Amino acid sequence: MSVSQRTKDEPPLGPLLYEVIRSLWPLHRTVVRAVERELRGTGMTAGQHAVVDELRRGGPRTVPQLARLLGLDRQPVQRLVNDATALGLAESAPNPEHRRSRLIRLTPKGEATIRDIQEAEETELRRRLSDLTAGDVSTALHVLRRLGEEFKDLAQDAPPHPTDRGDDTP
Numbered sequence: 001m002s003v004s005q006r007t008k009d010e011p012p013l014g015p016l017l018y019e020v021i022r023s024l025w026p027l028h029r030t031v032v033r034a035v036e037r038e039l040r041g042t043g044m045t046a047g048q049h050a051v052v053d054e055l056r057r058g059g060p061r062t063v064p065q066l067a068r069l070l071g072l073d074r075q076p077v078q079r080l081v082n083d084a085t086a087l088g089l090a091e092s093a094p095n096p097e098h099r100r101s102r103l104i105r106l107t108p109k110g111e112a113t114i115r116d117i118q119e120a121e122e123t124e125l126r127r128r129l130s131d132l133t134a135g136d137v138s139t140a141l142h143v144l145r146r147l148g149e150e151f152k153d154l155a156q157d158a159p160p161h162p163t164d165r166g167d168d169t170p
Contacts, residue, residue, distance in 0.1 A: 020143065038121060042113065043087050051080045052089055052106065052114045060093060060105035089113055 035046045044052070054069055055061065061069070067077040081104050084090040089110030092102040106114070 020147065038117065042117070045083070047080045048084045048089070049117070051077065051084055052110055053118070055090060055104065055106045056111065056114045060103040062095065062101045062103060064101070066104065084110065
């Protein structure tokens with residue numbers, strides 16, 4: 001099939017992209033609710049799970065680094081780190097690259113906890129989504145990452161909205 005024939009037979013890209021974007025918010029909320037259900041009894045929240053997961057995936061990080069990776073402001077991430085520390089899942093350590101900015105790392109308890117949670121989650125995902133191929137998932141990741149890149153650029157380039165005064169005033 002030629003490129004022009006394939007293009008003619010495919011639906012228009014714009015509406016499909018809007019449909020992906022429209023699906024993200026409800027999907028995010030549903031995933032958070034499902035993760036919170038799985039975390040019952042652990043004392044962890046979905047936000048703490050995200051921080052602990054990022055520490056497991058990427059190793060020790062500073063709070064500002066975690067905030068950037070999670071796409072959140074530093075203050076809420078600091079609260080999540082404090083909560084994970086109070087649960088014994090994370091700890092603060094000296095940062096050889098910066099005297100005042102401490103590294104946050106997992107404790108052995110945090111490593112074991114997130115490993116056990118993720119093993120259970122992965123088993124459940126494989127069971128529930130067995131109809132998807134690795135190619136399907138790779139394509140989805142590619143599309144979501146591209147959308148993330150473009151929206152990050154749009155968010156940074158956008159001028160402030162006229163009603164945004166930069167404070168919490170309604």
